Amino acid sequence: MSLNSIYLAGGVAALLLFGACTKQVKNDAQDLSVARASTEEAAPDPNGLRLHQFLRANGPALERFDVVMQEGVTVRTKSGKTYNIGRNALVKPDGSPATGTITLYIKEVSNAAGMIFADKPTATSAGQPLESFGEFYVAAKQGSVDLKLRPDSGVRVQAPAPKVNADRIPMWNGDTTITMDLSGYNYVNQLITVSTTVSANKGVDWTQVTNPASAFALFNGSNGTLNFRLDSLMTWVNCDRLMSNPNPKTTVLGYFASNYNPATGTSYVGEEPTMLFFKPAGINSVIKFYNTIFTPPAGFEGFLSYQNSIPIGQAGTFLAISSIGGQFYAEQKDVVIPAPPAGQNYTTFTFNPAPVTSAQLIALITSMNTK
Incomplete structure (x- = not known):
């Protein structure tokens, strides 16, 4: 995001409240701050910047794993969750397999305090409350190069979980930005429309995963785990179910x-x-x-x-x-x-x-x- 976009966003607050907008997945630069400059994410209000820097500094932290990709790799986070990446599942920007030493970054949000510190609350894009079984963010780099997942692969996750009254829990993709169209007159008095991307004040916008291979986390009663697949890197994924309260x-x-x-x-x-x-x-x-x-x-x-x-x-x-x-x-x-x-x-x-x-x-x- 450019600084001009920041000032433009501040000037069209009412449009954000009432205008139509579309979602656009964005690299979570706040989470992968080791690799991205933060100046473009600065807030125009210093009080807001101070508050959010304070929250992030005291919230869930990135865990770093330096691993060697040969036949695949499995890592375990401090919470006891395991992440498995298969052979040749990580690729470079040109599509070739990433081998040798790579660095994995993982962040997990597992409780209410973490949701507040990380500004990752639980509600669908339509505002329906969600009960969370965990929010997950995974990134991979080789040197300074961001790696991607091969289209037909994924990160397989096994997460310890309490007994749930369901065999499967829906998965949700998280957007942290919205893209909006703005109209105005240019320097030769022509009406034009431009698109700009700004961070969503809701923190993250959860939309249910549609890919059948990764749409649900499956509960394994024999070992008390939820098992699911992440189809992309550098985006948030949530394992949630809709809260069921029949009251008006x-x-x-x-x-x-x-x-x-x-x-x-x-x-x-x-x-x-x-x-x-x-x-x-x-x-x-x-x-x-x-x-x-x-x-x-x-x-x-x-x-x-x-x-x-x-x-x-x-x-x-x-x-x-x-x-x-x-x-x-x-x-x-x-x-x-x-x-x-x-x-x-x-x-x-x-x-x-x-x-x-x-x-x-x-x-x-x-x-x-x-x-």
Whole structure:
């Protein structure tokens, strides 16, 4: 992304809220920062940049494996998950097999705190909440060259998992950017349309995998593992199932009565300085409220959920985070989602984030694992 695109994105915030957009998979430069410059990912708001750098620094880390590709390779991460790459499965940009020493980079997000730190919440592209069994990112390099998977191959993963009431769990591909079309008049007064790519404020946009060979993770009851295949490198993949709550749904608005950073409404590069998350009680899931309230009066700045997406009666915990003038603010609130008042089609909560230290913010995020 160019710096011009960053400034352009900030100037068309309303278009991002209401305009049609298409998805485009992007290399996760934040995750593979060892190989990519970060200047093009910088936020226009320094408070947002500071907050997101802090979250990434304290969240799930890349694990690095230097291996020799001969007949294939298997690596085991600190969490006990194994990744198997077959012989000649990795190829160079010209399509020739990558042999010899290569470096694998793996990142895993397995719990609510990790989803918040990594800004990888769980919801479909249509806003349906997902219960997660893990999010996975794999990259491979030989020297400075990015490697790809041969089209008919994949990375086979075996992940320890608790007993699930299903033989298979759907897999989801994750986009971290959106591509939008902008129209305007050029230097000779001709109306033109250009496309620009910006990071998605939702963190990641999950879309169900359609390839039959990799569309599901299969549960093996004999050894308590989920087994699945990753078809591509340098993209996020999620092993999730739709949350099944049959209750009627409502739209939830979160008002910030104080300590809302107004730059949030124009920070469309994934570095917003104020954030709101909701974790359903007892479920490994985090919902990010990323749609900002349009033209709010004072005291009603904040976020709203997808329309009619949050189950009435759902217990859970909100975590509101803000970064203003070098100070972090946060508030954690346990709630049960009520039905809207009579004559109203939405439910509201009000937040007053208080100043917190870096250590206190880490503790609040980590505690979301037990909510």
